[in-house]
Amino acid sequence: MARPAGSRTAKYLYLTTTGRRTGRPREIEIWFTQRGGRYYLVDEHRERAQWVKNLIAEPRVAVRVGRRAFAAQARVVDAKTEPKLARTVRTLSEKKYGWGNGLVVELDPA
Helix, strand or coil: CCCCCCCCCCCEEEEEEECCCCCCEEEEEEECEEECCEEEEEECCHHHCHHHHHHHHCCEEEEEECCEEEEEEEEECCCCCCHHHHHHHHHHHHHHHCCCCCEEEEEEEC
């Protein structure tokens, strides 16, 4: 699968979740990696992060990376049931950013 425009050189992904209390859009800038047409995020604060709480409540999110904007379905990767995926994503993040320890979140473009 070809990489979207700008994703090869983009350092950050912009994720917009829906506030679980307010219903308002909430955007963050975050490191990301790609694998198999999906995007992956790693958060050091795990389920305590507000954006993670938001996407658990409402998994439909908006994403911008490079010059591309798209809708996606978000989910937390369960490291106990999907250990290989979690390890792979953490390794990709370590290679790209020098860090990869945390909760893995998958974004599947709709």
